[in-house]
Amino acid sequence: MVSPKKVGNQTIVFENGPFIISGHTIAGPMEGQGPLAASFDTILKDTYDGEMSWEKTESKMLENAMREVVKKADILLDSVDYILAGDLLNQIISSNFAARQIGVPFIGLYGACSSMALSMAVGSMLIDGGFGSKVICSASSHHETAERQYRLPTEQGNQRAMYAQWTVTGAGSVLLSDSGTGPRVTTATIGRVIDYGETDVNNMGAAMAPAIADTIINHLNDLKRQPDYYDLIVTGDLGSVGLQLLVKLLVKNNVKVADNFNDCGVMIYNTEQDTHAGGSGCGCSALVMAGHILKEIYQGKFKKVLFIGSGSLHSPTSSLQGETIPAIGHAVSIEV
Amino acid sequence: MLEMLIPAFIVGGLICVIGQLMMDLTKASLTPAHVLVTYVTGGVILGALGLYKPLVELGGAGATIPLSGFGYVLAKGAIEGVEENGFLGVFGGTEAAAVGIGVAVLFGYLVAVVFNPKG
Amino acid sequence: MVNKNLRPPTLNVTPEEYKKMTAQISPRPTLIKNVVLAFLIGGLICSIGQIFINFYIIYGGLPKLAASTAGTATLIVIGATLTGIGIYDDIVKVGGAGAIIPVTGFANSMVSPALEYKKEGYVFGIGAKLFSIAGPVLVYGISSSIFVGLIYYLLDLLR
Incomplete structure (x- = not known):
């Protein structure tokens, strides 16, 4: 069926x-x-x-x-x-x-x-x-x-x-x-688990970037959209290193990356806070999505947003046993 | 009061620099625990080969305060134990290090009971 | 590891290429600054230890070896206390190995997990976690010293 x-x-x-x-x-x-x-x-x-x-x-x-x-x-x-x-x-x-x-x-x-x-x-x-x-x-x-x-x-x-x-x-x-006014979730792309062999648990951004790239490419291809369809494409918590890697991966795969890309982990702290590569954790994209981005959507600043949550699916045990870090990206599009 | 201060500073500082290089030049999975284990074992080996004693004579606290100094005390205790007590002296390292271990356990416990983590 | 059977379109980047990209982009530690700070903080902690040792010799009338042991014990107490009041992790952030390798760092590695897991009780929390790092240190330190003793004993027999 x-x-x-x-x-x-x-x-x-x-x-x-x-x-x-x-x-x-x-x-x-x-x-x-x-x-x-x-x-x-x-x-x-x-x-x-x-x-x-x-x-x-x-x-x-x-x-x-x-x-x-x-x-x-x-x-x-x-x-x-x-x-x-x-x-x-x-x-x-x-x-x-x-x-x-x-x-x-x-x-x-x-x-x-x-x-x-x-x-x-x-x-x-x-x-x-x-x-x-x-x-x-x-x-x-x-x-x-x-x-x-x-x-x-x-x-x-x-x-x-x-x-x-x-x-x-x-x-x-x-x-x-199911009822109301304002922004709606219009599409969702469920990610698959992607592992590019990163083993360093401190380098989450690097572990997750390929999974996010995979989800974004599939989302765009499935819907026959270009990145410029969205006002904002925001990833969960790749941090500054992961975001740079994501852009590189997307460019290599012929995705037109414009300046509408951003990352919750990069947005949540300023550089003086000395967090090194930015924020991470479930709370990171939860705060930025349900707070900042949602407010901007309500205010009419963004009309079409693609939000891709990024997760690395390892455990302390798996890392100690030398396993690589599998990662996943789930995307939802929010449109007014 | 001030004798040996400068040698202690230089020897202690250099011993720590080796650890910093270990941490920064190898992969990030090398945690403080790995560094501490490496240092105590290294101290035992250098102590057994008679190479750590000159360092202690030269640097004083600069060589005994780093954890390699703890390894040196363990090795020295085992060797002196054998000299004094024969076979059972093989286990003499722990005896020589008893004060350090005892203080660390007791104060570690007391501090953990009294304080709470700040984050 | 990478599943070769993934349906297309997978990324047109191999894991080997990706590894190179990662290494290129990931910022490295500021080596020279870290080494200088490790030297200064490590040297400083050892000098403080030396001051205690000198104090015990001059004012406590202790012989050199006992004074050295007492100095080490004093620094353990200081390291444990600074961990308890939440300062030692900030010292390590600056001093790196310079604050990890001295016995004060060893005390920190004992107290910090014990503090952290205090809520899990006096036996499985404080009691067990006190040794989560000190345990391996003692295991390798004591075991290797026993090996050294054994070798020394056997060499003694041959003489």
Whole structure:
């Protein structure tokens, strides 16, 4: 059977693409000093925010981002059909524990740092398929919880590589709805896992760039579009090194790269913040997408945006065993 | 109070420079843990070959404070143990390093109990 | 690794070419600055150790060897405390190996995981994690010293 909504290799064109009726962001203190500070709804004063552990803080941020996004849309929590959420911690505990507090049917997703784009893609499918009318799409990360799980304890002295990225502390949510006005999710391109053999866990951007390039090329080919169709093509968290590599890969594959390309990891910090290659983590694209970019879309600055979440799908165990880093990119197009 | 200060500075500094070169010139998967293990083992080997002792005489704390100095104490303890106690002295390294290990364990524990990570 | 059976269009770049591109673009550490700072911070920490040793000899009346041990122990206490109040990781950020290799760095490598995993309890948290880096250091240090002792013992027998 031919799927009526699938186009080309891996792209879905929604018949009734859901409206993004609200967005909510909660950022950590460092993100609150960055260039996008004005776009965040809440900025935490410190990394604990009154909780006993950083894991608790992350889960609370995510829970608040879910609750507030519903409040903003002026609907009742009971009318939400699903929560889709993901994070970086083992067994996605931040999402599980946040959903425990809310009591709406929950689908936990793991796409590493691509979780925000993945949740928006799957959420749009649920609504377009008629399985629900309101879906919360969320993702979070916390610098300290991610560092301790993936790298070293935070108090342990170490010199970070110049191409390393800084895990963002933050949570973001958008509310998708079958009715409303404003921007809609029009297409989604689900990525495939691509591995170009990078083994350096500090060089996430390099590990993820081929997967993003693959998804972008497939998206454009499937829909027979050129990059200039979009006002903004924004990748999740490739950072400065990954973004340069992505552009090189795309140029080599005859994609016309204009200056409408940007990256959430590059946008979220300024150079004085000394993060080396920029931001990363689920919270990075969640904050920039549900905060800055969504606001710009609401204000009419962008009319057509392609958002590609990037995730590297390794674990600390797989890296210690010498495995290379597989990566994935999921794209959603948002159009007014 | 100030004797040996300059030799300690120079010898200690140079020992650390070797570690910095190890970290910066090899692949990034070399973590502080790898450097520390390499240094303690290196100290044991150099100590056993009699090459570390001149460094200690020359640099004082500059050679004993880096972790290679801990390896040197372990090797020295094992050799002196054999000289004094025969076969059982083979295990004498730990005895010689007992103060350092004991202090590190106790204070490490106390500090971890008292403080919380700042991030 | 790369799946050769992926359907087209895959990227027209081979993993080998990509590796070269990555190496070209990824910024390298600022080697000269790092080496100079490692020398200065490492030298400084060792000189502080020397001052304690001299102090123990002159005012404590300790023999040289005992003073050296006491000096090392003092620096361990300082390193552990600076880790507890959250300063030592900033020192390493500047000094690199100059702050990792002295015993203060060893103390940092013990305290930091113990602090970090404190919430997981006194046994599996602090107790176990205290040795996540100190463990390997002791394993390799003690084992190699026993080998040295054994070789020395055997050579002694032959003499």
